[in-house]
Amino acid sequence: MAGGATSNLERRLRTEITGEVMFDAFSRGRYATDASFYQIMPAGVVTPRTKAEALAAMAIARDEGLVVTPRGGGTSQCGQTINNGLVVDASKYLNKIVSFDAGKRTCVVQPGIVLDDLNRQLKKHGLWFPVDVSTASRATIGGMAGNNSCGGRSLRYGTMRDNTLSMNAALADGTELHFGPLARDAAWPNVNEPGRDLFRDLLALGAREANEIDEHFPKVQRRVGGYNLDALTPKGAVNNMAHILVGSEGTLAFTTEVELKLWPLLGTKVFGICHFGSFYEAMDSAQHLVKLKPIAVELIDSTMIALGRDIAMFKPTIEAVVRGEPDALLVVEFAEESEGVNLAKLRQLNELMGDLGFGWNNPQRKWGGVVDVVEPAIQAAITDFRKSGLNIMMSMKTAGKPVSFVEDCAVPLPHLAEYTDRLNKIFVKHGTRPTMYAHASEGCLHVRPVLNLRLDKDVKAMRAIAEEAFAMVREFKGSHSGEHGDGLLRSEFHQDMFGPRIVRDFEEVKDRFDPQGTLNPGKIVHPPKMDDRSLFRFKPGYKVEDFKTELDWSAWPGAAGGFQGAVEMCNNNGACRKLEGGVMCPSYRATRNEKDVTRGRANTLRLAISGQLGPNALSSDEMMETLKLCVSCKGCRRECPTGVDMAKMKIEVLAARVKTHGLTLHSRLVGYLPHYASLASTFAPLVNLRNKSKLLRWALEKTAGFSAKRDLPEWRRDTFAPDATAFGPENGPQVVLFADTFNRCYERENLDDALNVLVAGGYRVHLPKPVEGKRALCCGRTFLSAGLVDKARDELSRLVATFAPFAERGVPIVGLEPSCLLTLRDELLSLRNDPAAKAVSQQALLFEEFLVREAASGRLQLPLKPIAPKAMVHGHCHQKSFDAFKPVEKILRLIPDLDVQVIESSCCGMAGAFGYGAETYNESIAMAELNLLPAVRKAPNEAIIVADGTSCRHQIKDGSGRGALHVARVLAMSLDGHSASHADQERA
Structure with missing residues (x-):
């Protein structure tokens, strides 16, 4: 498209659309990919606020000669949601429930609503929408309808088509129609034009081709390829015209509303984890296990088990349910109306496995048995693990990755x-190995051979594997597309699967709906070759020039290793777009912008380092805008199953930015805080005048970018600086207390109380003086946040020199501030990896981690007394990232009569200096208002609010008026027998 036409299109859209209109290269690049291996740069992107705006955008694109691609969560694995025209993203604004009827168990929703969000709203009515795809936390209903999604429990509930009652949609020419049940003998003159003619022609095609459709359409439930022509055949008096749109991948109409069939919530459940010594035995057993009428039978293979063991958030699940070294697991789920029936079915499962020869000690079989799981928490963990199968498989830190192209073929059980045995032999023939998981109950496995699509030989192998695998699927009367649709990947093979006559019928349907080919062309009909490398994410000539990084990225080895390999770990599956649960990604939850989600940032980094966004893109203003709302919460470090650590990547970008653009005054003041802290404390009354003067607030906002709407932390003259270097009994167990800059200079009470608690516990507490220089020790975190990596390394070197003698003899190093202490477990080893640094890192523990460890060993004896009826606890993001939050709960539960409740929250939004920034203040508050601040406001006055993070406590005070306490203060109160009143919290 010519530049002038693009400019005209953008101008018209900005005039008529109040939602975002994005035509810059960085924004377009973020929409150029989905969860497939394809990449097509769109001409522009819009996020319409209303249906009218969406249709207006379509009309403008049509006038300007552009194609239109509807998009929801952008998690398609076959390239459905990418194209070279205008992308219309419905996920940000068009995400509401339009109507709901509990009695009829139906609802009407806009296309951009996310499945999990819908089910959260339905739960209070005892209902849910059961097409439970693994991407439920980010998959939109419109995208699921476009794909004819299935979910893990389709054995009972069917596919998206089975649960879609009707749809409202706009044709390519803007005509709005209702698609729903329609009697074949309807009085056609009473059907509104032009729908009358369209529906009449579709039903005529169905009648004409009924025999051909019956002969060539696979007789498996998991058939989601092509158009649903079988919905048009005269099998009954009524045809549901919505079903021709389901699975059409946005090629026939733009969906504006979907009417859904709802189901009662599942009650109690039981799982039987069936272990098999060989993969073949597991696959052969599936046909027998389904006879017990479970709602799901899901495969987990040995590769997924092994990878799961290496991922922190899944390791406990594996340890809880996996016995020995099975070659495959089948997770059999029962969910009947009563617990008794479920337990009876579980017994039947055990008996059936025994009858099949799979007992733990059966000498006739290689291995096998069942682990019964009745605890809801473990069931939920297993479900999370299973649903994360794709991302777990993609977590391989190698140049080759499991590639989706024969991903979800379905064959009769x-x-x-x-089928799987022969498929494995095909993979071996072509020099690769597969990963396999998912829906054994439906004969639909997620199968991905490991390939490197940068290599021409691997692309050729992919083509050969696809042709051989699809031929075998046809031999077994199966479907080459059993869940993830067609897109750019499988549409080419419809001719072989359905025959030339059915393909011509598909083309006739497309032409009847969209004669100009405006809507998402190249999908289902008239497709490109699936191995056209010009459409790949890693196109011929893709290259990342070598550049010196500031941090150690050697954990990503191989041909595409280092920083490049770490960035390219993002597979676009979009787990970071979830709206509830965990931490990731707080900025996206506040803005709903693709720019502000981990996936969007990773895509931008990949395009930048590979030269696709122009020269010097890594340090550009646009890149800084991309990362502006990244709060370095490290939620992605733990919760992204492929291990995308955006907080660490941001440090590299900031370092590159400093080299080319220098430091802003704001960054200088934040970064060098540890250096001027002593001086600021000396002149604390003068420095603190800023908070009392509107003029000074205004001046500092204009000159240094600190929001005038915030109080800055108050400097203390009485900083924590004991003269002695050790406290407590000389013969007590030794521990080093790390006095970080924030607690030392702003809230010394936390360090005082931590010291008192440790001494009361009988420990010899060391506060060593720096061995290099007189300035107090610091972890370097503020320098890292400003991109001053060398300065951070210097600070950490001083700290290591001081603490290493203790660490090398096994003395724990205990800290209070999560972001500071955990720097010693994370960034320290990315800056230096020598024995002294490793020793310090290994001994670094948060205060509550240390106490819980000591309590578990029986060494900790604290005379704690009741202080309050309840404690409401907010976890710091870094605590959660390092799985270090649970110790806070555990240590507080040692206080008698204290009801400890966790506030389910993401990032507090303050995030170091982020919440103090004039440009980021509003987003900071928006993050806090998602969960944290409403929960604090609802907390009873007598409840203690607990938050270990300095920033978290400030955000809670600013946003709610409630004070929050570090866990060290709470324990000290319990030691002293004080009551934690509201006034006590105000003084915190």
Whole structure:
């Protein structure tokens, strides 16, 4: 498209659309990919606020000669949601429930509503929408309808098509129609034009081709390829016209509303984790296990188990349910109306496995048995693990990755074992190995051979594997597309799967709906070759020039290793777009912008380092805008199953920015805080005048970017600076207390109380003086946040020199501030990896981690007394990232009669200096208002609010008026027998 036409299109859209209109290269690049291996740069992107704006955008694109691609969560694995025209993103604004009827168990929703968000709203009515896809936390209903999604429990509930009652949609020419049940003998003159003619022609096609459709459409439930022509055949008096749109991948109409069939919530559940010594035995057994009528039978293979063991958030789940070293697991789920029926079915499962020869000690089989799981928490963990199968498989830190192209073929269950066995042989023939998981109950496995699509030989292998695998699927009367649709990947193979006559019928349907080919062309009909490398994410000539990084990225080895390999770990599956649960990604939850989600940032980094966004893109203003709302919460470090650590990546970008643009005054003041802290404390009354003067607030905002709407932390003259270097009994167990800059200079009470608690516990507490220089020790975190990596390394070197003699003899190093202490477990080893640094890192523990460890060993004896009826606890993001939050709960529960409740929250939004920034203040508050501040406001006055993070406590005080306490203060109160009143919290 010519530049002038693009400019005209953008101008018209900005005039008529109040939602975002994005035509810059950085924004377009973020929409150029989905969860497939394809990449097509769109001409522009819009996020319409209303249906009218969406249709207006379509009309403008049509006038300007552009194609239109609807988009929801952008998690398609076959390239459905990418194209070279205008992308219309419905996920940000078009995400409401339009109507709901509890009695009829139906609802009407806009296309951009996320499945999990919908089910959260339905739960209070005892209902849910059961097409439970693994991407439920980010998959939109419109995208699921476009894909004819299935979910893990389709054995009972069916596919998206089975649960879609009707749809409202706009044709390519803007005509709005209702698609729903329609009697074949309807009085056609009473059907509104032009729908009358369209529906009449579609039903005529169905009648004409009924025999051909019956002969060539696979007889498996998991058939989501092509158009649903079988919905048009005269099998009954009524045809549901919505079902021709389901699975059409945005090629026939733009969906504006979907009417859904709802189901009662599942009650109690039980899982049977069936262990098998061989993969073939597991696949052969599936046909027998489904006879017990479970709601799901899901495969977890040995590769997924092994990878799960290496991922922190899944390791406990594996340890809880996996016995020995099975080659495959089948997770069999029962969910009947009563617990008794479920337990009876679980017993039947155990008996059936025994009858099949799979007992733990059966000498006739290689291995096998069942682990019963009745605890809801473990069931939920297993479900999370299973649903994360794709991302777990993609977590391989190698140049080759499991590639989706024969991903979800479906065959009748009696053929499943032979199919997978022969498929494995095809992979071996072409020099690769597969990963396999998912829906054994439906004969639909997620199968991904490991390939490197940068290499021409691997692309050729992919083509050969696809042709051989699809031929075998046809031999077994299966479907080459059993869940993830067609897109750019499988549409090419419809001719072989359905025959030339059915493909011509598909083309006739497309032409009847969209004669100009305006809507998402190249999908289902008239497709490109699936191995056209010009459409790949890693196109021929893709290259990342070598550049010196500031941090150690050697954990990502191989041909595409280092920083490049770490960035390219993002597979676009979009787990970071979840709206509830965990931490990731707080900025996206506040803005709903693709720019502000981990996936969007990773895509931008990949395009920048590979030269696709122009020269010097890594340090550009646009890159800084991309990362502006990243609060370095480290939520992605733990919760992204592929291990995308955006906080660490941001440090590299900031370092590159400093080299080319220098430091802003704001960054200088934040970064060098540890250096001027002593001086600021000396002149604390003068420095603190800023908070009391509107003029000074205004001046500092204009000159240094600190929001005038915030109080800055108050400097103390009485900083924590004991003269002695050790406290407590000389013969007590030794521990080093790390006095970080924030607690030392702003809230010394936390360090005082921590010291008192440790001494009361009988410990010999060391506060060593720096061995290099007189300035107090610091972890370097503020320098890292400003991109001053060398300065951070210097600070950490001083700290290591001081603490290493203790660490090397096994003395724990205990800190209070999560972001500071955990720097010693994370960034320290990315800056230096020598034995002294490793020793310090290994001994670094948060205060509550240390106490819980000591209590578990029986060494900790604290005379704690009741202080309050309840404690409401907010976890610091870094605590959660390092799985270090649970010790806070555990240590507080040692206080008698204290009801400890966790506030389910993401990042507090303050995030170091982020919440103090004039440009980021509003987003900071928005993050806090998602969960944290409403929960604090609802807390009873007598409850203690607990938050270990300095920033968290400030945000809570600013946003709610309630004070919050570090856990050290709470324990000290319990030691002293004080009551934690509201007034006590105000003084915190």
